[in-house]
Amino acid sequence: MAAASEWSGISPWQGQERSRRPPRDGYGVYVYPNSFFRYEGQWKGGKTHGHGKLLFKDGSYYEGEFVNGEITGEGCRLWAWSGQGVLEDKDGQVYQGSFHDNKRHGRGHMVFKNGDKYEGDWVR
Numbered sequence: 001m002a003a004a005s006e007w008s009g010i011s012p013w014q015g016q017e018r019s020r021r022p023p024r025d026g027y028g029v030y031v032y033p034n035s036f037f038r039y040e041g042q043w044k045g046g047k048t049h050g051h052g053k054l055l056f057k058d059g060s061y062y063e064g065e066f067v068n069g070e071i072t073g074e075g076c077r078l079w080a081w082s083g084q085g086v087l088e089d090k091d092g093q094v095y096q097g098s099f100h101d102n103k104r105h106g107r108g109h110m111v112f113k114n115g116d117k118y119e120g121d122w123v124r
Contacts, residue, residue: 022046041066097122 022030023043031038041052047069048054055061055073060083064075079085079099087095087104097108104110104122111117 044068100124 005028018072020033022028022039024046026119027041028043029040037118038055038056039048039052040055041048042050044050048066049068050066051064052066053061053063054095060077060079062071062075062077064071065073069072077085082100084097084112085099087099089095091113093111093113095104095108095110097104097110098106101107101124105124106122107120108122109117109119
């Protein structure tokens with residue numbers, strides 16, 4: 001208890017608190033207080049602005065454009081294990097639907113190169 005009465009009012013974590021603030025301008029990396037999100041990219045006025053990558057603790061991420069702290073414009077979203085999305089392969093075939101472990105899985109719609117279409121269930 002004696003140590004508590006000798007407290008000087010200066011936090012031993014003071015230097016770390018400053019490093020936990022988001023960058024003001026330029027390029028920087030910031031881990032949010034809840035530690036689920038991490039942003040790597042451009043900043044303007046203390047907000048995500050320009051090209052960047054928002055990473056999620058589960059391995060998912062969004063990479064693309066940010067304006068005034070908001071996701072906007074062109075970008076790409078990757079889900080780590082499951083989710084909804086659109087995939088266009090190198091041949092121009094387009095799949096829209098559910099994914100699991102980065103494979104078409106669940107309900108989805110596919111437009112093939114020759115124009116044929118399939119809508120229904122997919123298994124990996």
